[in-house]
Amino acid sequence: MIGVFASRVQGRGKRVRTRARLMDAAVESFAREGIEAASVNAIAHTADVSNGTFYNHFRDKGEIVTAVAFGIARELGQRIHDAMSDIDDAAERVSFGTRQSIELAVRDPDWGRAWVRSIWSLAELRREVSAFARADLERGVRDGVFKIEVDDLFVDVFTSMVVTAVLLRLDGEVGPEAGSKLAEHQLRMLGLSPARAKRIAWRPIPLLADAPESA
Amino acid sequence: MIGVFASRVQGRGKRVRTRARLMDAAVESFAREGIEAASVNAIAHTADVSNGTFYNHFRDKGEIVTAVAFGIARELGQRIHDAMSDIDDAAERVSFGTRQSIELAVRDPDWGRAWVRSIWSLAELRREVSAFARADLERGVRDGVFKIEVDDLFVDVFTSMVVTAVLLRLDGEVGPEAGSKLAEHQLRMLGLSPARAKRIAWRPIPLLADAPESA
Amino acid sequence: MIGVFASRVQGRGKRVRTRARLMDAAVESFAREGIEAASVNAIAHTADVSNGTFYNHFRDKGEIVTAVAFGIARELGQRIHDAMSDIDDAAERVSFGTRQSIELAVRDPDWGRAWVRSIWSLAELRREVSAFARADLERGVRDGVFKIEVDDLFVDVFTSMVVTAVLLRLDGEVGPEAGSKLAEHQLRMLGLSPARAKRIAWRPIPLLADAPESA
Amino acid sequence: MIGVFASRVQGRGKRVRTRARLMDAAVESFAREGIEAASVNAIAHTADVSNGTFYNHFRDKGEIVTAVAFGIARELGQRIHDAMSDIDDAAERVSFGTRQSIELAVRDPDWGRAWVRSIWSLAELRREVSAFARADLERGVRDGVFKIEVDDLFVDVFTSMVVTAVLLRLDGEVGPEAGSKLAEHQLRMLGLSPARAKRIAWRPIPLLADAPESA
DNA sequence: AATGAATGAGTGTTCATTCAT
DNA sequence: TATGAATGAACACTCATTCAT
Known part of the structure; x- marks a missing residue:
């Protein structure tokens, strides 16, 4: 299932698409566990990327919270x-x-x-x-x-x-x-x-x- | 300084007084750091008891949150x-x-x-x-x-x-x-x-x- | 084999003995891998305690470096x-x-x-x-x-x-x-x-x- | 500002010039953060090349340390x-x-x-x-x-x-x-x-x- | 009942390295 | 040759919880 952020950037560069996937995954995690309890690892895993990739796109957890x-x-x-x-x-x-x-x-x-x-x-x-x-x-x-x-x-x-x-x-x-x-x-x-x-x-x-x- | 919960049980048994002290300490910690960020150790320390004592009074952190x-x-x-x-x-x-x-x-x-x-x-x-x-x-x-x-x-x-x-x-x-x-x-x-x-x-x-x- | 720091505190309290064991382990790690490369986990493991225990005794890695x-x-x-x-x-x-x-x-x-x-x-x-x-x-x-x-x-x-x-x-x-x-x-x-x-x-x-x- | 290594290879092939730029960048990083703390990414960034390029010139981080x-x-x-x-x-x-x-x-x-x-x-x-x-x-x-x-x-x-x-x-x-x-x-x-x-x-x-x- | 040392799974984060383009 | 997105193992550190005393 494709998320809203991802759907907004279909066809664009890989970087932008991965970032959107992470944001969609974050939405899911935040909704399911709450913002504080959601872990970066879980977000990355949901987005089907490695945890390291997360940090190629967001400086820290706070940044994705704000972005989302x-x-x-x-x-x-x-x-x-x-x-x-x-x-x-x-x-x-x-x-x-x-x-x-x-x-x-x-x-x-x-x-x-x-x-x-x-x-x-x-x-x-x-x-x-x-x-x-x-x-x-x-x-x-x-x-x-x-x-x-x-x-x-x-x-x-x-x-x-x-x-x-x-x-x-x-x-x-x-x-x-x-x-x-x-x-x-x-x-x-x-x-x-x-x-x-x-x-x-x-x-x-x-x-x-x-x-x-x-x- | 004595907290509200403690003031409610003055003169009663030790067990009940320690529990009240822990709850007052929890209030303080929750207010200062937020509920999720407040640590059991910090609460116990504020209440002037050891962390082990905490678990003599509350099954887990969730229980004191609810109690408070x-x-x-x-x-x-x-x-x-x-x-x-x-x-x-x-x-x-x-x-x-x-x-x-x-x-x-x-x-x-x-x-x-x-x-x-x-x-x-x-x-x-x-x-x-x-x-x-x-x-x-x-x-x-x-x-x-x-x-x-x-x-x-x-x-x-x-x-x-x-x-x-x-x-x-x-x-x-x-x-x-x-x-x-x-x-x-x-x-x-x-x-x-x-x-x-x-x-x-x-x-x-x-x-x-x-x-x-x-x- | 018992290290020098441990030998200095034999017979004293448990806390002091564990701390000494950690310091002896740190000496070994520092010697073997260098100070920067030595990991807290490795030190704790060498000292036969869990990594969490390390932090009961030293605020952070720097503190044990200095202490040692x-x-x-x-x-x-x-x-x-x-x-x-x-x-x-x-x-x-x-x-x-x-x-x-x-x-x-x-x-x-x-x-x-x-x-x-x-x-x-x-x-x-x-x-x-x-x-x-x-x-x-x-x-x-x-x-x-x-x-x-x-x-x-x-x-x-x-x-x-x-x-x-x-x-x-x-x-x-x-x-x-x-x-x-x-x-x-x-x-x-x-x-x-x-x-x-x-x-x-x-x-x-x-x-x-x-x-x-x-x- | 051009570094010493780069100045030594002015006018020579591109490969050799990129390598020299990386070495000058490494010197700067090593001095600023220490050899262990200097990251390949930071060196590449200072040298104005991508991190991938680094590995076209040096097998690993150790190699540039030695070279420098x-x-x-x-x-x-x-x-x-x-x-x-x-x-x-x-x-x-x-x-x-x-x-x-x-x-x-x-x-x-x-x-x-x-x-x-x-x-x-x-x-x-x-x-x-x-x-x-x-x-x-x-x-x-x-x-x-x-x-x-x-x-x-x-x-x-x-x-x-x-x-x-x-x-x-x-x-x-x-x-x-x-x-x-x-x-x-x-x-x-x-x-x-x-x-x-x-x-x-x-x-x-x-x-x-x-x-x-x-x- | 109280202690406090010990635990270990879990967290956010870094970074050398790989590889498809 | 150069790129830069992606990787994943490793790290320092936290904290709820256990348990021998």
Whole structure:
């Protein structure tokens, strides 16, 4: 089975392909054992290369952790961001973002789990991830749709709600309606009327393409 | 300096006191180095016992992790719960719980950090912690004050908001008003009017006693 | 076979005995493979303990290198120093020191080789070793027997002559008369007449006791 | 900056030039990190070739160590030897050799350090280096100027005195007069009168050309 | 109950060397 | 001839755990 990172670099040089294989293997290891418990040897073995090869591509374990975490966040963030380029309403955007984040994470559980596991340990990553949310929240405030103050606390709390939902979904503790439920809660917290919150949060949304081949 | 667990068992048998000393030492180690990185040797050394003694009290490292996590959660939960025995209004209770949780965690950063660090890895613990919240949320719904459905998703998301705020407080990324801010957001999410949410969330609350010596 | 360090601590506590066994093993490894090439695992294996035990006794490899080097230097230095406590004449002392150093190193080749190998890499050790020589050289100058200026250059060069002789002896490239030959050269360099240099350098000297048991 | 080995093969075939570049890089690495710690990769990188290329020129790491050590010894030995082709007196030659050896080593510290570091581990090299000294010592004995027996012990000890002085000079522990001081000691050891030893050892000597471009 | 020396599997990392291109 | 990705054995070091005292 070929991983997402590998699929992104098919046909390119060997170096780049091996690096991608390592990153895919890391995602799997991080998801299965957690970031701290995942060993470089296990990652290399999963990637079908020798442990020495790992160090031809990453200075140390920390480097692949960072590379994978940011790789995941950017990939998922970009996919969702692109998919809602034609949505203007901030409330719709927030709902869409929350629901698709959960959906994508569940669709590829390794990615979802690696994402959840890394976000609490990498502050830098948290900032990057919440930047997407922050933009939409500020847009909503500007448009007079959201009645809150957008500060670090709010943005991080908002993001953590999504992360928690992802975690529960992955553990099978909540069902597929979790995305809409959470979005509804969030919209109410943002100041929308219960009725509007419900309408927007439960509106059907399209399935995102899986892992678009090539650029 | 004597730790909280030790203070709880003063005057009792030696076995129970040594165990408490180990748990206090573990809290300190977990906070300083993280749970995974904390070594049994370091814990034993901090507790001023030999490493062998550790295994007279805990089957393995996992056992002390669990013991500490639950110990912290119960201690803090109980303290807050007791302090609001005379508050009837669900909204007031929720606000009080959120704000005091953050306050206590910040007051004893070791405990706060150990709490935050363990809650994401121990599902069992998460359940116990959120039981406190769940009771108040259900009371609010019963009383017609909260307009939501109290399910696992909601309770866990609600709890994670508090955890996130604690983390940000401990990292110094938000100030002392974070508790009230968060409580206000939560109350709005629960269906209170913005005005009421604000009034309740910012109402002064008493400082909790530090670590009551008797039960 | 029991090593010198071990023989020094017979009958004492287990900790101290294991440490001594490790040091004896290190001497052997250093002599056989050189200091850099000697591996901690090999030392532990030679000492018949697990590799983990090594780290119960030495913080890292460097620590045992230092411990062994200074241990050797002090042991040998002390033995020679003690043996010539009743020699007053500086020329006799210098000759005695040079000859016995070579003799002892040859008598226990592992020690000799470890000594030679460590002295070039540990400046601190070089200082300690040459302190013995320096004292006698200064005494000779004070007594008007030696006509030189005793500075760092001279002392270190003087010491290196002995080290070189030890190396050649250990490699079998020179015979047992090397000690006397070298002492004769050194005495001439120090300003003694050729005749006197020869007489002193070739005077029979007693065999030193091997490794005195207990203090 | 072009190294000494490279400068010797300018205008010759590519193969020979690459090899020289590798040797210059090795000198630099050896001096900076020590011979054991210097890695083939680092040498290749310094030489601006790939690590694979290294093995087109040297069977293994040991081979370049030897090549460099002998290259240095021959180059320096030859330069000094050539410079004193018109000196007949053995005492003058010995003094000149000692002083210039130290001077050259200090002038190009990389070379000096690589020389000092390799001479203790390569017996073959030691022989080659001391051959220069041996010739002059024997000449002095033949001429009746030196009153010693020239054997392996003496020659090696004599050489080690120079090596030690170089080491001290490179470490900044002795000043520029070390050459003359040492030469004076050596001449006295060889049997010269203190007055003559001093006169010869301190006589000004010419600065050697740096790295003659032609043979 | 307490000690603390000993264990040994496991970790991250390095590096000389090989080999397909 | 030159490249550089890949290899894998080896290394220093850690740490949860055991056990004789």
